[in-house]
Amino acid sequence: MQVYLVNMDRSKERLEIMSQRLAALGINFERIPAVDGSKLADTEKKQITAPNWRYPYVLTPGEVGCFLSHKKCWQKLIDSNDDWALVLEDDSFFHQKAKEYFESTHWIPSEVQLIQFSYAIDTTYSDKTITLPNDSHLVRVKYSSPCGAYAYMISREAALKALSMSNKIEGPIDNFMFGLFFEFPKVISTWRLQECVVKVIDDVETTITGRGRTNKTNSFNKINPLRLIEKAKIQIGRLKTKRIEQYWCKNE
Secondary structure, three states: OEEEEEEOOOOHHHHHHHHHHHHHOOOOOEEEEOOOHHHOOHHHHOOEOOOOOOOOEOOOHHHHHHHHHHHHHHHHHHHOOOOEEEEEEOOEEEOOOHHHHHOOOOOOOOOOOEEEOOOOOOOEEEEEEEEOOOOOEEEEEOOOOOOOOOEEEEEHHHHHHHHHOOOOEOOOHHHHHHOOOOOHHHHOOOEEEOEEOEEEOOOOOOOOOOOOOOOOEOHHHHOOHHHHHHHHHHHHHHOOOEEEOOEEOOOO
16 A cells, blocks of 8 residues: 655655654655645646635635645556555644554455545544444544545545546645535545544644635625535435544553
8 A cells, every 4th residue: 555645845844753653653655745835837726716616715825735735646546556545644643553554455344445534523424334343433424524634545446536526626625525515525435433543733833835714705605506505405414314423542
């Protein structure tokens, strides 16, 4: 399995910290130079279609650069001989048990194509649970808020689909992959570990400028009928699913 770490060229301190954390797990990785959103080519800028009804905000340069960086990882996987890749951003903290999941793909059930290792504060709504050999659980995510693309495993099939569906950048990478209004999560189901082993932790100041939403909102898109209909479907769907509370992996 490929392990990719997305890291800005100027983020040397973050790279050093992540190298130490992954080395402690015995995990080798390939650094993927992140796309600098402040230096986007005209062809890259033309891909941006936000704001829209799916994401009614103006994308910041940092968000665009982050999206394109993840696309580089998907392409790397497709160009490799592997069937899976672990994609990490450089602000992750790992439980020691993460090694069980990161060192191989043998534990992944055949129906699973995408595993989000995020530790979600918001409630996860799920319609299916798989008990793993180590007695932890994978839950299939339905009608849940996206909670980060900082750590996930993606299959070759899912990466191919992600690339084919991301010719236009309609929102941040988190929303595209896991968001309630986007098409990719409807094609490739997201699974999360109920017993989490990865957290995002900003112990080093970010060098990705302009990342995060401001007040640059397109109000019309927020009340677009398509968005309102989708919101209604989400509320109804949540009534048919189970509320799952994630928790941090217990120390052994």
